[in-house]
Structures are given as structure tokens and as C-alpha cells.
Amino acid sequence: MSTVEQDFVQEPLGPRLRHEIATITRHAEHKRAACIDALKLVQKRFRFVSDGHLAEVAALLEMTPAELDGVATFYNLIFRRPVGRHVILLCDSVACWVMGGAAACAHLCERLSVKPGETTADGRFTLLPIVCLGHCDHAPAMMVDEDLYGDLDAARLDDILRRSR
Amino acid sequence: MIETPLTATIQPDGKPLDVTGYERVGGYQAVRKALKMTPEAIISEIKSSKLRGRGGAGFQTGRKWEAVPKRDEALFLRYLIVNADEMEPGSFKDRLLLEKTPHQLIEGVIIGAFAIQATLAYIFVRGEYVLALERLARAVVEAQARGYVGRDILGSGFSLTIHVHASGGRYICGEASALFSALEGRRAIPRARPPRSAVSGLWGKPSVVNNVETLCCVPPIIERGANWYLGLSRSVDGGTKLYGVSGRVKRPGLWELPFGTPLNEILFEHAGGMQEGYECRAVLPGGASTAFIVPESFDVRMDFASVQKIGSSLGTGNIVVLDQRRCPIGLLRNLEHFFAQESCGWCTPCRDGLPWVERILTAIEAGEGKVEDLELLIHHVSFLGPGCTFCDLAPGAMAPLASGLKHFRSEFERHINEKACPWHDTKDAWT
Structure with missing residues (x-):
């Protein structure tokens, strides 16, 4: 992590985010039930959940940090380590595998000079394998942040990478 | 022409109908009809239709609803939960319904909730289904504005709140009891049965979990009757x-x-x-x-x-x-990698056994397998089979492996004897 990023994640949640989290817990039957939503709000602002933020959220939800970390680390879509500006979720399940998913992965690794799970040197992309995205009739498939892409081939991958600044 | 009650209101451009458009094609008529029926009559109609759960297990929907204690037997709050956590590799049917006909799902939720007298419903959607989440949330707001959801629905005295929940993402959340843990803000670990979830589910209250496709079948059944629905089928089960x-x-x-x-x-x-x-x-x-x-x-x-x-x-x-251009052992390795990764880790056979299976398959695929490995895989099939683990994840993982060992025996042996994968050239190939 660079110094700039460290400063960024050491910044506290701030009043607005704390207020947003308090609001969603009001609709929940028990505060802890809102923990995934709360962690996603943190991620939306800071891209991942740092130790400091985790402790702050835990206090708001009346959970211990260890309890909340147990939940946070359980899920595929909650990031406890820094990620790039764009997160690529590349499907590695069976339908995509049959349709050339391994080739798509090799192509992305080569273009981005990363291995699955890593972030590019310029901090632009993190490449993560993900379980079946339910887009099997357009395999191979992936998501870049919230956008879904199917029928991937080398040219289409290059085009998507180029457009994700 | 074949009748298609699940997809009939899907538009050619794939964009979902808003509440007015949905009403114009007959939407929410089933809710009007259902609210004039008794919960028992609804359950009886669903039972007669022989609707079986579309999530995979195939449990009779009517019987599942019937198992919830009646209002006069238990005063508890009860829940209807929609399992929209579609993560079974190779499955993409619920995405279609969620994205393209969200109001039909909501209509099914209202009828199902009324049948079990649930006043709270959760739609548990996998976090990656961004478009589905957006469209569902909008549809719930629209249905609420029209009085189909909320207090005293259409003057019936029945009230229902619907929440849409976006999952943090894990295959095991699709297991009904693990889904309760997930909704309660805990690690999504399955629970011991008994008690059955119809008696003690979410927050310890009576709960029913139904698949998206199952609930989408409900409005047409109520509107047109069980006999009509049975007649659509080419099998003993309806629809x-x-x-x-x-x-x-x-x-x-x-x-x-x-x-x-x-x-x-x-x-x-x-x-x-x-x-x-x-x-x-x-x-x-x-x-x-x-x-x-x-x-x-x-x-x-x-x-x-x-x-x-x-x-x-x-x-x-x-x-x-x-x-024929893909290696069957490679495909099995891909499947077992999925299961090993998505095991919740709660029970030992699953947590330790599945990664072991994956390692053996990886070795065989790489040409480093031994003849004894096949015996070891067969052992795992029985050690991780039904009854040996806490939930059905590991037995599910063993189903393709057991049949793969039978149908692809000669391919396994070739890998071991030739000390290489015969499909080596296509491993990273696009085609």
C-alpha cells in the first residue's frame, strides 16, 4: 500500500457514513442483521474494509470486531484487503470453463501482468475469480464492478479493459 | 401452442413491465382472487397442482406451506423467504425471472405469504445480480404504491412488508438454514434439523423458503386453477x-x-x-x-x-x-474446486475432504496421479455422501464425481498410465 492509500483508509468513517449505517440498522430486526449492508456501504466509499473501519462498524452494530470480521471474511464480495479502482470478477465455474474460461483468465493475466487475486501495479484493476455468474448461455462471462459482460473473447476483453479507465 | 405461464408477460425487449403494464396484461388479478380465499383453500389448490420446488430439491410446495403452524396454533411472527441466491454452477433461470418479470415474483410472494400468514417477506438475492436487485426494489415500491404490499392489502386486513436483501456472496447461503444465518448477520452456516424451519427458522420463528421460479408459478395456478396447471405438464408433476x-x-x-x-x-x-x-x-x-x-x-x-x-x-x-474437446477429469477438477472453495468449513468431512478431492484430481489431471488415487476418490464418495456431513453440499459434490468415476474410468486410467493429460493442448484454449 502506498502512503496515500494508508492515509485514505485511516480516515474515520465520518458522520455521513455513520448516519447512513445507523439508518439501515433502524429497519433491521436486530442491528447485526444489517452488517452486510453496512460493510457494503463502507466498501462503496473506501473500496475495501480496513481494520479501523471494521471496528467502527462493529461498535455501531453492537458486535465485537472479531464477530464482524468472522462475517466479513466469510463472503466473496466483502474485501478485507485493498483492491484496485476496478474489480474484475471472472467466472471460473463449469459452464464458463467449458466455453474457454481458462483462456479468458490467461489472457487477462497476461494483459494485466497479474495472477488471479492480484492488483495491477498501477492500482487500476484487481482480478478475482468468482463462482458461476448465472450468465451461462453467454459464457465465458465476467463482471467489471457492477457491469456484466458475456461472450468474451480476446478482442472483447481488450476492448473492455481499454474502456475501464 | 404451448402455454407459458412463467414467461408470458416477458416483453420482447426484455425490459420488465411496470406495475401498470403488468396489471394491463392481467397482473395482480391472482392476488385479488387469493385474498378472497382462505389460506387453507390456497394451500389446497397448490397441493392439487402438484407444484414441486424448482430450486432443485423438488419438495411439494403445498406441503411445505401446510407445515407452518396455523395462526391459532402459534401466535408467532412468521416469514416467507425467497431464495434468489442463484449460484448453482450452470444455472441461470432465476436471473431471467428476476430481471424480466419482477412483478410476477412479487405477486407470488404476496399469495405465498398470505397462505402461511406471514407478515414479513425477504427476497434474498445474490449480490452479483445488480440489475435484478435494482428492478426488484423498484417493483416492490411500485406494488406498495398500488396497495398490493403494505398495510391492509386491498382492504383484506392482511398486511405484508417485503424486504430485498443483497447477499455478501457465498454458495452455501442457498441452503435454507444457512440462509437464515446469513439474514441474521452471522456466518452462513447451516443449522441442525430438527427443528424444521417451518417451526423454527429465521430468528427462531416459523419460516418458509421458496425458490424464485416456484413462486412465479403460484399466480397462474391461483388464477386458472390446479387442473389447468396439471394439464400443461408431460409428467406426473404439474406445470x-x-x-x-x-x-x-x-x-x-x-x-x-x-x-x-x-x-x-x-x-x-x-x-x-x-x-x-x-x-x-x-x-x-x-x-x-x-x-x-x-x-x-x-x-x-x-x-x-x-x-x-x-x-x-x-x-x-x-x-x-x-x-469431446474438454478433458472430463479437468471438468471434475473444476467442479470440486468450486465445492471445496464454497464449503462453509463447519463440519470436518466437508472442510477437509473436498480440498483433498480437489488435490487428487489436480494431480491426476497433471499426469501425477497413481492407480491408488482412484480408490481414494471412491472412498471419498462414500465418506462425503448423504448422512456423513452436516448439510447437502458435500453429497452434492460427490454426485458428479461418483458418476464421473463410472463413465470416465478409461479417461482416468489414461491420465495415470500416460502420466499426462490427453487433452493437454486444449487446456487454455478458447475453443
């Missing part, structure tokens, strides 16, 4: 089914067809058969947790009993095709 095909077929996709449509009809008529240069080796009929079906058995009817009779299961009815 239609969203069958899907992916892999090297000419037209991968989804089709709503009579329940019990034969596998070869789906593969060769609807999906158009194999692409030029590809041959079909075997299929997974309903996701990663189902045993392979080989071409000799492709005349099987795709209903619960028929597929079970030939040693597999219907699962989600979304078929993955393995062609």
Missing part, C-alpha cells in the same frame, strides 16, 4: 419448467417447456444440437450437484422421478454440456 442449456450447442439459452420434456428434445430441438466440430460426451442435467447423464440415456424425461430413476437428479433443470 412448466424453465429448462436451460449451456456449452457447445448451436443455441444456448432458456426455454419454458412442459414439465417432463425429454432431454434429447431440449438438447437437439431447442438448443439446436452441437456446434460443428463438437460432439456431446455427457451432460450435467441440473447444475454442478447432479450426476452426469451420458448419450445412451438422453431419452429421459426431465422430471424429478424420471431423472432420479437413471441415477441423477433434475436439480435446477439447467443443463451443462461436456464436449
Whole structure:
């Protein structure tokens, strides 16, 4: 992590985010039930959940940090380590595998000079394998942040990478 | 013409109808009718329709609803939960319904909730289904504005709140009792049964979990009756089914067809058969947790009993095709990698056994396997089979492995004897 990023994640949640989290817990039957939503709000602002933020959220939800970390680390879509500006979720399940998913992965690794799970040197992309995205009739498939892409081939991958600044 | 009650209101451009558009094509008429019926009458109609759960297990929906204690037996709050956590590899049917006909799901939720007298419903959607989440949330707001959701629905005295929850993402959340843990803000770990979830589910209250496709079947059944619904089927179970095909077929996709449509009809008529240069080796009929079906058995009817009779299961009815250009051992390794990764880690056989299976398959695929490894895999099939683990994840993982060991025995032996993968050239290939 660079110094700039460290400063960024050491910044506290701030009043607005704390207020947003308090609001969603009001609709929940028990505060802890809102923990995934709360962690996603943190991620939306800071891209991942740092130790400091985790402790702050835990206090708001009346959970211990260890309890909340147990939940946070359980899920595929909650990031406890820094990620790039764009997160690529590349499907590695069976339908995509049959349709050339391994080739798509090799192509992305080569273009981005990363291995699955890593972030590019310029901090632009993190490449993560993900379980079946339910887009099997357009395999191979992936998501870049919230956008879904199917029928991937080398040219289409290059085009998507180029457009994700 | 075949009737298609699940997909009839889907527009050619795929954009969902808003509440007014949905009403114009007959939407929410079933809710009006249902609210004038008794919960018992609704359950009885659903039972007569022989609607069975479309998530894979195939439990009778009417019986599931009936198991919830009646209002006068228990004063507890109760819940209806929609399992929209579609993560079974190779399955993409619920995405279609969520994205393209959200109001039909909501209508099914209202009727189901009324039948079990639930005043709170959760729609548990996987976090990656961004478009579905957006469209559902909008549809709930619209339904609320029209008085179909909220307090005293259409003056019936029945009230219902619907929450849409976006999951943090883990396959095990699709297991009903793990889903309760997830909604309670805990690690999504399955729970011991008994108690059954109809008695003690979410927050310890009576709860019913239904699949998206199942609930979408409910409004047409209430509107047009169980007999009409039964008549749509080509099998003993009622209705239609969203069958899907992916892999090297000419037209991968989804089709709503009579329940019990034969596998070869789906593969060769609807999906158009194999692409030029590809041959079909075997299929997974309903996701990663189902045993392979080989071409000799492709005349099987795709209903619960028929597929079970030939040693597999219907699962989600979304078929993955393995062609001759991909290594069957590689495909098994891919499946077991999925299960090993998605094991919740709670019980030891699953947590330790599945990664072991994956390691053995990886070694065999790389040409480093030994003859004894096959015995070891067979041992795992029984050690991780039904009854040995806390939930059905590991037994599901063993279904394709057991059938793979049977159907691809010679391919396993070739890898071991030749100390290499015969499909080595296509490993990282696009085609």
C-alpha cells in the first residue's frame, strides 16, 4: 500500500457514513442483521474494509470486531484487503470453463501482468475469480464492478479493459 | 401452442413491465382472487397442482406451506423467504425471472405469504445480480404504491412488508438454514434439523423458503386453477419448467417447456444440437450437484422421478454440456474446486475432504496421479455422501464425481498410465 492509500483508509468513517449505517440498522430486526449492508456501504466509499473501519462498524452494530470480521471474511464480495479502482470478477465455474474460461483468465493475466487475486501495479484493476455468474448461455462471462459482460473473447476483453479507465 | 405461464408477460425487449403494464396484461388479478380465499383453500389448490420446488430439491410446495403452524396454533411472527441466491454452477433461470418479470415474483410472494400468514417477506438475492436487485426494489415500491404490499392489502386486513436483501456472496447461503444465518448477520452456516424451519427458522420463528421460479408459478395456478396447471405438464408433476442449456450447442439459452420434456428434445430441438466440430460426451442435467447423464440415456424425461430413476437428479433443470474437446477429469477438477472453495468449513468431512478431492484430481489431471488415487476418490464418495456431513453440499459434490468415476474410468486410467493429460493442448484454449 502506498502512503496515500494508508492515509485514505485511516480516515474515520465520518458522520455521513455513520448516519447512513445507523439508518439501515433502524429497519433491521436486530442491528447485526444489517452488517452486510453496512460493510457494503463502507466498501462503496473506501473500496475495501480496513481494520479501523471494521471496528467502527462493529461498535455501531453492537458486535465485537472479531464477530464482524468472522462475517466479513466469510463472503466473496466483502474485501478485507485493498483492491484496485476496478474489480474484475471472472467466472471460473463449469459452464464458463467449458466455453474457454481458462483462456479468458490467461489472457487477462497476461494483459494485466497479474495472477488471479492480484492488483495491477498501477492500482487500476484487481482480478478475482468468482463462482458461476448465472450468465451461462453467454459464457465465458465476467463482471467489471457492477457491469456484466458475456461472450468474451480476446478482442472483447481488450476492448473492455481499454474502456475501464 | 404451448402455454407459458412463467414467461408470458416477458416483453420482447426484455425490459420488465411496470406495475401498470403488468396489471394491463392481467397482473395482480391472482392476488385479488387469493385474498378472497382462505389460506387453507390456497394451500389446497397448490397441493392439487402438484407444484414441486424448482430450486432443485423438488419438495411439494403445498406441503411445505401446510407445515407452518396455523395462526391459532402459534401466535408467532412468521416469514416467507425467497431464495434468489442463484449460484448453482450452470444455472441461470432465476436471473431471467428476476430481471424480466419482477412483478410476477412479487405477486407470488404476496399469495405465498398470505397462505402461511406471514407478515414479513425477504427476497434474498445474490449480490452479483445488480440489475435484478435494482428492478426488484423498484417493483416492490411500485406494488406498495398500488396497495398490493403494505398495510391492509386491498382492504383484506392482511398486511405484508417485503424486504430485498443483497447477499455478501457465498454458495452455501442457498441452503435454507444457512440462509437464515446469513439474514441474521452471522456466518452462513447451516443449522441442525430438527427443528424444521417451518417451526423454527429465521430468528427462531416459523419460516418458509421458496425458490424464485416456484413462486412465479403460484399466480397462474391461483388464477386458472390446479387442473389447468396439471394439464400443461408431460409428467406426473404439474406445470412448466424453465429448462436451460449451456456449452457447445448451436443455441444456448432458456426455454419454458412442459414439465417432463425429454432431454434429447431440449438438447437437439431447442438448443439446436452441437456446434460443428463438437460432439456431446455427457451432460450435467441440473447444475454442478447432479450426476452426469451420458448419450445412451438422453431419452429421459426431465422430471424429478424420471431423472432420479437413471441415477441423477433434475436439480435446477439447467443443463451443462461436456464436449469431446474438454478433458472430463479437468471438468471434475473444476467442479470440486468450486465445492471445496464454497464449503462453509463447519463440519470436518466437508472442510477437509473436498480440498483433498480437489488435490487428487489436480494431480491426476497433471499426469501425477497413481492407480491408488482412484480408490481414494471412491472412498471419498462414500465418506462425503448423504448422512456423513452436516448439510447437502458435500453429497452434492460427490454426485458428479461418483458418476464421473463410472463413465470416465478409461479417461482416468489414461491420465495415470500416460502420466499426462490427453487433452493437454486444449487446456487454455478458447475453443
